Amino acid sequence: MRKLFIILILALLASASALAQPYTITQNEIDRAAELVAQMTLDEKISLVAGIDDGFHTAPVERLGIPSVRMADGPQGVRNKTNSTYYPCGIGLAASFNREAAGGVGDGIGLDASARGVRIMLCPGVNIYRTALCGRNFEYYGEDPFLTSEIAVSYIKGIQQHRVMACIKHFAANSQEYQRHLTASIVDERTLNEIYFPAFRKAVEEADVATVMTCYNMLNGLHGAENAWLIKDNLRAWGFEGIIMSDWKSTYTSQGVLNSGLDLEMPLAFTMRPEMVKPLIENGVVPEANLDLMCRHILQSFIAYGLLDLPAQDESIPEDYDYSRQMAYNAAVEAPVLLTNNGLLPVKKGRIVVLGPNANTVAFGGGSGRMSPIPGRNITPLAGLQELGKKFKVQYIENSEFTDDERKAIEKADAVVVVAGFNHDTERENHDRTYSLPEGQNELIAAVSALNSRTVVVINSGGEVDITPFKDSVSAIIMAWYGGQEGGRALADIISGKVSPSGKLPFSFWGSYEKNPAAQYYGPIEPEIHKISPSRNPYPHTSYTEGIFVGYRGVERFCAEPMFPFGYGLSYTAFDYSDASIEPSADGCEVVFTVKNTGKMDAKESVQVYVAPQNPSVLRPAFELKGFDKKLIAKGASQEFRIKLPLSAFSYYDIESHSWKVDPGKYQILIGPSSGDIRLTVDWSI
């Protein structure tokens, strides 16, 4: 009771702070920053535009009261020299299809950062999922730009309400890790605008994101940090007034950086060393005004976030905070996707055997997203199941070679939970991963399911894996992503039926790697010219030839049926969709429909709304996600959903005019629980 009361108070305080004004840059901040820049020496200016010390601090200018600002990686919590709350990974937040849950994680991270004096959080990561292999898919939000944008906007607002700047990354088209410093992403203008830019643009326009990190890869010939087209013609043109920083060690030339529009070289000065910058300015090769602008962008952001006036650390916030833990659980319980279930789940009582490489650990993806959780706060799947109470007898088997006793136990169990998947070594930054589960895991699942078909396979991963070796011989498969410190508890609550699974796939699950149309264009492909004349093109290219037809957008175009469609996920209850209608609104229309929970338990449902142009003037995907919502619906009860579709939901990027256009004509609005299960259709004309 007392705990509930405290959580309620914390929630009230948090929602009060959610109403606080965002820390925006206005003319006042711009003027004050410009005045400071005018007082700075050339050396001071050069020092401000690169990181220092451990590579997670900006340089101070003490004479002018400019502090060194501490930053830390996300996106799963506050990393770098601290133990902190470990939240579910990005793909899990996307799978929740829940803006509130994503906002709650941002909220928790903002508080955790404030408590530690961290004022720039290097998250969220919003690169689009093309295939399962990208080693950082787990940090990102899947294949759909609309879902990605909405989740990112909520997450960023959650962080920034606490006077902590979010840094959206990696701008842009950084969808593979293999040879990430060298690879040139070749992407056409329409595809960039429709698929790879929207999350960045919405973060600028709707969340007022404070900082942006450029990408490692080259985009159409230039590295992100030195790509003036990317930075000035796009990002700044969207009205971005904040700080643009390089990814770590991704700058190459002083002139390139000084001219591209980048503001901050990270983690340290490489190209921004005084001996390199000074001659360029003193000899008039680069105008000093470029350096002044870089400094102004940095300072106006610092001023907007009170960094020149207020202490960096908020000591009133505990470093290990009940409220943050609650936010981690809220997202963790909505993230898992139930892929298959022959009726075994939920298991409401009985003997459960738990085993597998990730059963007694809290798995996480590796690289900069890896973090150090607070000791004693990690709830492993085993611990989560053990917490369930008297109705369950839980046995853990550590080894994959079973003793006779362990074999007797597996056979008699009411359910055997195999927690499989990847970890920080096998799925991580700077590497792409395998499509199959790591070595030995298919064999382990086969051995277990041969003894007892009441087997539940739980998979930790950032995307699709090859489930064909065991799909038909086990009773249920749960995609659990990396669930964070509360992931084990959330998983146990789902397995035991305390909560119905409500996660939906944020990518198309093809069922074989080759079936994904993007697979043939993924990864460095040897350019034709290189075959003829090897010395002419030494850089590996990855050409995004599937264009705008990424994921479910390619289903019709490439006649490729996924095994499980985008947006798919099973529940323990059933939902009936009815009574769709559409009403004009000030800016487009509003779709209204009813969903009834016809099953036997209260459960959440994510509804999805897709727009299908009927007579497009250009080639377009058959339909695209343009709205979603999620509500708890009590058993037997109905809920009305109202989804707004602004005019922009009907638009496409026109390469002739370099702008967004809406074709007059007929559209169908498709409503359902997934992209492969459309239950209601309404017509709309523009």
Ligand code: BGC
């Ligand atoms: C990653 C970034 C990260 C940075 C700092 C880089 O390797 O690509 O996402 O924020 O390191 O750790």
